[in-house]
Amino acid sequence: xxxxxxxxxxxxxxxxxxxxxxxxxxxxxxxxxxxxxxxxxxxxxxxxxxxxxxxxxxxxxxxxxxxxxxxxxxxxxxxxxxxxxxxxxxxxxxxxxxxxxxxxxxxxxxxxxxxxxxxxxxxxxxxxxxxxxxxxxxxxxxxxxxxxxxxxxxxx
Ligand code: CA2
Numbered sequence: 001x002x003x004x005x006x007x008x009x010x011x012x013x014x015x016x017x018x019x020x021x022x023x024x025x026x027x028x029x030x031x032x033x034x035x036x037x038x039x040x041x042x043x044x045x046x047x048x049x050x051x052x053x054x055x056x057x058x059x060x061x062x063x064x065x066x067x068x069x070x071x072x073x074x075x076x077x078x079x080x081x082x083x084x085x086x087x088x089x090x091x092x093x094x095x096x097x098x099x100x101x102x103x104x105x106x107x108x109x110x111x112x113x114x115x116x117x118x119x120x121x122x123x124x125x126x127x128x129x130x131x132x133x134x135x136x137x138x139x140x141x142x143x144x145x146x147x148x149x150x151x152x153x154x155x156x
Contacts, residue, residue: 020087053151081106111136
């Protein structure tokens with residue numbers, strides 16, 4: 001009984017969708033790599049898909065590593081799970097990796113492009129080491145698929 005009450009409370013927490021540096025410029029530059037969909041449009045797509053699964057979303061973008069880490073720490077208490085496009089921090093940030101190790105919530109890593117098909121410095125991801133799954137190369141649609149995947153994991 002106690003277990004059931006806890007899992008119900010868990011499902012009512014929002015899905016956090018966190019975005020790293022320069023993703024605020026989506027749709028404005030490099031559309032051949034990142035597509036023409038803006039981050040605002042992705043936010044709307046994600047909110048609609050999450051709603052269809054019974055979840056609210058918290059959708060944020062930052063250019064600052066420490067702020068992203070603060071949000072991951074906040075998600076430990078306040079999120080059902082996290083969808084993360086850490087952008088360039090994916091490939092560089094041990095601090096982000098340490099924060100994610102303490103998250104203890106389902107985590108889906110998303111990339112608009114396919115980093116494995118790009119420059120060698122994009123081939124390693126600190127996020128992948130701790131993610132439940134990775135969706136990349138599918139553009140904005142990847143965020144929507146990540147909501148489906150996360151919802152399924154959270155609901156069990
Ligand atoms: O493909 C992805 O989603 C990336 O996370 C995007 C990052 C890149 O460093 C990763 O390797 C893969 C870069 C985001 C930069 O976003 C821009 C948006 C508009 C114009 C230029 C860059």
